[in-house]
Amino acid sequence: MTANMLSYLMFNRFQMSTPAYREAKNRLSDMDWNTSVQNLLNWADKGAMQLNKLIPALKKIALQDGANVNVDETWLRYHAYNKKRKTYMWCLVNRKARIVIFFYEDTTDDEGVQKHGGRNRNVLKEFLGDAKIKSLQSDGYNVYMYLDNELMDIEHLCCLAHARTKFKYAFDQGSLQARIFLELIGKLYGMEDTYRRERLTADEIYHRRNSKETTEIIDRIRTELYDLLANPDESRSELMSKALNYLKNFWNQIFAYRNDGEYSIDNMAAERAIRPITVQRKNS
Structure with missing residues (x-):
């Protein structure tokens, strides 16, 4: 694989879905890199052949x-x-x-x-x-x-960040009842930040996640959730209702992160990895 080909593949990693003619005419030419559209297409095809040989090994490890x-x-x-x-x-x-x-x-x-x-x-x-x-x-x-x-x-x-985001949308639209959920979930994230700063082992994280302090916070979330669900309010916004239902429907999966110190509190690892695609789509 030539240096130019490898450079193009690395560059194209951050320019997904961008037409080759646009890269050749605008982005690459702005970098004083003059090449033809056909060269870009050929490099991508040859690069894909090489990368396809790597995928099985990565998949086996992952x-x-x-x-x-x-x-x-x-x-x-x-x-x-x-x-x-x-x-x-x-x-x-x-x-x-x-x-x-x-x-x-x-x-x-x-x-x-x-x-x-x-x-x-x-x-x-x-x-x-x-x-x-x-x-x-x-x-x-x-x-x-x-x-x-x-x-x-x-x-x-499931992802606690998704639950938090739904309550954030509801709060931004005027649902003041969402505030308590944001505060309590924020405390759980504060604990996770502490575990990372202190570089705790998986066993230590497991015990911290199942401590009395953590359990009391989660019990408080549960109490607030079921109190609101037991008292329907016609003025409750649709966003708030969706946030409550998401938390209720996926309760066990959201808080299953407490079952193992190696588990993550949210799915942001995958969200961050896939974000370049969503950003490129919106920009296009």
Whole structure:
């Protein structure tokens, strides 16, 4: 692989979905790097061939027995036969191994219609294969929650950051009842920051997460949640109702992070990894 080819692949990592002609005409020319569109396309094709040889090795490490993984997905557009199509890119992160893998597969629905870059659970099941991972953390999308028929031993975790964000949206729209949830969740995140600063071991983190102080905070969240659900309020905003229902529906999965000191309180590892795609999509 030439130096120019490698440089282009590294550069293109942060310019996903950008047409080659735009890179050649604008971005690369601004860097005094003059090359043809065909060169960029050839480099990408040759680079993909080399990277495809690396994926199996990375996948073997990322999905080793007992691994804890974070998964997320997002949509993007691509051009095919002079048409714009919608596809889904998936992202799997093994934080301990420091590996991030992006993947997508074409799937077929129940009626035999092919879906380009599908979002159904077959994509994830195909990628995981017979891996014996320990846990899978996500944002609560149903695809992640119903893999048990195939992978009985996986512990499903959801994302406390998603719950916090929903309450933040509700609070910003005037739902003052969301304040207490933001304050209590903020205390849990403050504890996680302390664990990182003190560089605690997984066992120490496990005991701290199950301490009396942590349990009291979570019990307070539960009490506030069920008090509000037991007293419907017609003036309650839709955003607040969604935040309460998300917390209730995924309660066990959200607080399953307490079951192991190596688990994460949220799914931000995958969220951060996939963010360049979402940013590029919005900018485009």
